[in-house]
Amino acid sequence: xxxxxxxxxxxxxxxxxxxxxxxxxxxxxxxxxxxxxxxxxxxxxxxxxxxxxxxxxxxxxxxxxxxxxxxxxxxxxxxxxxxxxxx
Numbered sequence: 551x552x553x554x555x556x557x558x559x560x561x562x563x564x565x566x567x568x569x570x571x572x573x574x575x576x577x578x579x580x581x582x583x584x585x586x587x588x589x590x591x592x593x594x595x596x597x598x599x600x601x602x603x604x605x606x607x608x609x610x611x612x613x614x615x616x617x618x619x620x621x622x623x624x625x626x627x628x629x630x631x632x633x634x635x636x637x
Contacts, residue, residue, distance in 0.1 A: 566617065566624040574614040578628040580606050581616070586624035591615045599626075 563584075564572055574581075574590075581590065582604035590597040590605070592614040597605055607614055618624035 562628040568621050572616045577630045580629040582627045584625040586622045587619040589617050
């Protein structure tokens, strides 16, 4: 089950289970994996992040797609770009 919680001035927390996919809003530019392994695809490139790793995504016209690997729940936080570039 996909769970999203959002609080003012706090990062979004996402929990993905096996076979779930999340389309990352273009305003979110930083991803940090709290638990599990994330498979992120953006602009025909794949990024694999493990627990406690994070990545900053370059602005893109496309959405990033995130899913969990290894049949483990994926817990991650997302931070929005405070000054999104409109393309």
